[in-house]
Amino acid sequence: MANRRMLLSLVLFTSMVLAGGIALAKNQHHSNGHNLLGAKLNQNGKHEIGKIGNNAVAAEVNNKKVVNMSAGNLPARKVKSNKKMAGVELGTLKMAANGDIHPAQVIDVSYGYCFDAGPDEYCYWYPASAVTVTDTWVAYVPL
Numbered sequence: 819m820a821n822r823r824m825l826l827s828l829v830l831f832t833s834m835v836l837a838g839g840i841a842l843a844k845n846q847h848h849s850n851g852h853n854l855l856g857a858k859l860n861q862n863g864k865h866e867i868g869k870i871g872n873n874a875v876a877a878e879v880n881n882k883k884v885v886n887m888s889a890g891n892l893p894a895r896k897v898k899s900n901k902k903m904a905g906v907e908l909g910t911l912k913m914a915a916n917g918d919i920h921p922a923q924v925i926d927v928s929y930g931y932c933f934d935a936g937p938d939e940y941c942y943w944y945p946a947s948a949v950t951v952t953d954t955w956v957a958y959v960p961l
Contacts, residue, residue, distance in 0.1 A: 844939045844961045851942035870935050883950045887931035895932040897958040
């Protein structure tokens with residue numbers, strides 16, 4: 819009798835440990851905030867650029883740069899990435915020359931505001947030239 823109880827307890831304990839270790843990935847939604855703002859980037863103030871559920875997503879613009887974003891009561895994360903995120907155009911290199919060309923590698927940084935909405939994560943990305951970088955921005959790691 820004790821062996822059957824111990825075996826059942828061991829199976830239950832193992833299954834609980836395994837189930838607790840499995841993390842559910844969030845659904846990621848990446849948007850090009852620069853394109854969503856469009857001409858509003860030239861106007862100071864708060865501009866609504868989208869919705870997350872019942873929360874309106876607003877970008878605060880000052881002197882043609884995004885200084886903050888909000889989405890109702892959802893917490894925001896300021897993130898940066900060296901990868902091209904959500905179709906943000908990071909610039910092009912045009913040149914004409916005779917002979918070999920060896921340009922130095924340029925690392926462009928995209929800055930984003932990410933909002934955690936339960937099972938979903940929404941990120942709005944901007945090129946470095948469209949964002950005022952005042953605080954510490956953390957490297958983007960998907961939740």
